[in-house]
Amino acid sequence: MNVHWRQRLTHEGASSIRLDLASGLRVRFDPLQPPVVPDVVILTWNEAERIKGVRTAILSGASPRVVGLPTLLQGLAREGEIQGIGAPCEVRGIRIEMAPYEPVSYVTRHEGMQKARSALKDPFRAARRLLDRARLPPSKPAITRLSLPDGTTLVHLNGALHASQEGSFLEEYARRWSGADLVIVGCDYGHEATVEESAPWFEGRLLVLADLFGDVRRSLGMPTVLLTPIADRLTARGVPVAVLASGASLRFE
DSSP states (O other): OOOOOSEEEEEOSTTOEEEEETTSOEEEESOSSOOOTTOEEEOOOOOTTTSHHHHHHHHTTOOOEEEEOHHHHHHHHTTSOOEEEESSEEETTEEEEEEEOOOOOOOSHHHHHHHHHHHHHOHHHHHHHHHHHHHSOOOOOEEEEEEOTTSOEEEEOTTOOOTTSOHHHHHHHHHHTTTOSEEEEOOOTTOHHHHHHHGGGGOOSEEEEEOSSHHHHHHTTOOOOOHHHHHHHHHHTTOOEEEEOTTOEEEEO
16 A cells, blocks of 8 residues: 655643554654654653553563663663663664753642542542652653654654743753654643744644643643644744644655
């Protein structure tokens, strides 16, 4: 069967994003399901949902090949055998660069109240998540840049565009990683204005607003971000943008 597309992005739930290339190569960011051998797997943080697929593979006795920050890979290696590859590196012809960033601060009064309400609604779930968190290997989240064999580039900004992020960090990487063909960005709740302001700095040919936080927040009964209004406002400013919702996909010719 003929393939009439070059690349396809698929949102597999939570923060799991899959990139398929027409050549057969497949990149999986934070897979929910255990990865298979040909996949190029990249972990961008230590959240339970983001490492779920890799952790399941490790505990089942598999030895998945995973790219990530050294601290995260070292922590996962304590749970079982893993073929950890620190970035920068090249895997199956894909050049992978990563950089850690400071995550969103959850000490704000509003966010604290939201989490308290969620815990009161389901204290067993809250206790289970705290236990899972305590078992996770320590690591900062990361942004990622891919240089693909077909000559295109992809930048995954994760949740780095938030109100408490250092301006110098955003300016540095907006300069170093500008002009990618695809720029994926997540928007955490309450940080819409920062995403709208700083995402265009990266000057991507297409900005992909991906719902990286909604599934988890909805499962906890917490409010979520509506991405479509953000996309509409950016489009009105002349920014080429698409929304990638959970369970949806985008194809590129």
